[in-house]
Amino acid sequence: RNDTPFFTTRSCRLEVEIMAVCKDSSFTSDDHAVVEYEAFRDDYDDVEFIDPLPDSLQCPVCLSALKQPHLLSCCGSHMCENCISPIQAKGKACPCCREEEYSTMLDKRTRGRVLGLRVRCNKDGCDWTGELGDLVKHLSKKCLYVEEVCPHGCGESFPRHLLQTHQQDECPQRPLDVQLGSLQRQFSQKYEQLQQQVMEQEKKHGEDMQKLLEKEKKHDKDKKELQQQLLEQEKKHNEDKKELQQQLMEQRQQLAQQEKKHEKDKKDLLQQLAYQEKKREEDKEALQQQLAHQEKKHEDDKKALQQLLARQKSPPLRGGMDKIDGAMKWVKQHSRRRYECGRNAKVEGDLFVFVGFGTRDFGGGSVGVVKILEPMTAELNYFECEIVNKGLRTALGVGLGDRTYPLDRMPGWNRTGIGYHADDGSMFHETGSGSKYGPICTTGDRMGCGVDFSGKAGFNQAFVFFTKNGKKVGSPVAVNKLKNGFYPIVGLDSPGEQVQYLGHRHWAQS
Numbered sequence: 152r153n154d155t156p157f158f159t160t161r162s163c164r165l166e167v168e169i170m171a172v173c174k175d176s177s178f179t180s181d182d183h184a185v186v187e188y189e190a191f192r193d194d195y196d197d198v199e200f201i202d203p204l205p206d207s208l209q210c211p212v213c214l215s216a217l218k219q220p221h222l223l224s225c226c227g228s229h230m231c232e233n234c235i236s237p238i239q240a241k242g243k244a245c246p247c248c249r250e251e252e253y254s255t256m257l258d259k260r261t262r263g264r265v266l267g268l269r270v271r272c273n274k275d276g277c278d279w280t281g282e283l284g285d286l287v288k289h290l291s292k293k294c295l296y297v298e299e300v301c302p303h304g305c306g307e308s309f310p311r312h313l314l315q316t317h318q319q320d321e322c323p324q325r326p327l328d329v330q331l332g333s334l335q336r337q338f339s340q341k342y343e344q345l346q347q348q349v350m351e352q353e354k355k356h357g358e359d360m361q362k363l364l365e366k367e368k369k370h371d372k373d374k375k376e377l378q379q380q381l382l383e384q385e386k387k388h389n390e391d392k393k394e395l396q397q398q399l400m401e402q403r404q405q406l407a408q409q410e411k412k413h414e415k416d417k418k419d420l421l422q423q424l425a426y427q428e429k430k431r432e433e434d435k436e437a438l439q440q441q442l443a444h445q446e447k448k449h450e451d452d453k454k455a456l457q458q459l460l461a462r463q464k465s466p467p468l469r470g471g472m473d474k475i476d477g478a479m480k481w482v483k484q485h486s487r488r489r490y491e492c493g494r495n496a497k498v499e500g501d502l503f504v505f506v507g508f509g510t511r512d513f514g515g516g517s518v519g520v521v522k523i524l525e526p527m528t529a530e531l532n533y534f535e536c537e538i539v540n541k542g543l544r545t546a547l548g549v550g551l552g553d554r555t556y557p558l559d560r561m562p563g564w565n566r567t568g569i570g571y572h573a574d575d576g577s578m579f580h581e582t583g584s585g586s587k588y589g590p591i592c593t594t595g596d597r598m599g600c601g602v603d604f605s606g607k608a609g610f611n612q613a614f615v616f617f618t619k620n621g622k623k624v625g626s627p628v629a630v631n632k633l634k635n636g637f638y639p640i641v642g643l644d645s646p647g648e649q650v651q652y653l654g655h656r657h658w659a660q661s
Contacts, residue, residue: 201269201280208265210234211247216268220261225253229261493558495519496643501652505542505643519643520558525655526636527551533601533658534639535618538573541594542648547641548572549598551615554635561642567633570642571617573598578617580628589617589624596620601658602637603627
């Protein structure tokens, strides 16, 4: 072993194969492994390492993994034996520290670290990984992709996993008993394959016959079901036909009755129209009489006032009788005035009626607002309205605002305003964007609004609450107290809407 010069992996493997067939009985398999290992450990340049090679295990001269690593006494570096021996033999300085006097020795621990590095098998198709020290054993005994020469002497070589097939079935120089055994195996395999095919075909034939019988059975069953369905459909068709004929006769009778009723309704409407015309004339005469009576009363009041002024001997008013007439007219109008309404709303007693087109219908600018000129007080802190007619969209609301609140903005849409709207149950506070607050309201519902002046909301603030049919909805909202007071406002924005004002009253706070 010591006389063996430099071995490569391939030459090592060839040497081991030669030794394996050696007739010397004293040369055991363990000796083969020793020779193979000692030869391989000096040359593994063609080995692929899995992990990056550490710097401590890399030779600074050949820049590869250490082969027979020797430790230098001068600087403690490691070099391959084949790299440092020529340098030391020529008496040259250390390549690392440039020291001229130094000695070297084989470092077995470092050699064990090198042999413990993980590597891959360099044979195509083999996925073995392991330590460098086990690679030779793997290549010589276990690797199925190492090529070996046919032992029958044909001169061809094959990978181990194909060599047995070649020896038994393909090699032209294989023995006669091997050829006979190969033919027997081929015949047995072919016979088994044919038997297997016959059995599979018989099994498939049986399954096909079973499926065919099931299909025929299912076909007969479907045929009977279809015939039954056809009979039922024919029966149902006849029944539907009779029913449709009966409905047609009934519809004809209803149409005749409706035509007769239409003629009757037409006569009734004409009679009502004539009656309304007659009544309108009568109402016109009554209004004219009432107007004449009011003018007469006005003259009497004027004379009474003149007589009163004459008795008091007061100087006449500047402007004469025209000023007196204007003063009396203003006093009469403002003594009865309780509401202030916009151009799209009308007040009939305590009934508020929308007379515009509706903002969403004809492009905006058609909101009608009625302002009740009775501000909220601690004694009368609540008012209520009843929806007589919800109109086209129930676009109405109740709320509060100051004395200057505009008459074309829904409650809560403008500054100093807060309102509760019936169409979606939203609450608006000084903005056109509302938030979900309570339930929606419709015809027959009562909507109310009140103010809590108890001071619970904080300094210079009050709580505003809303009700539906006498019950509170949502949570009270804290608002700043208005300098001009809180005035009730009712907004209308849909054709046909009518709201009845029910007046002020006291709401006791719990």
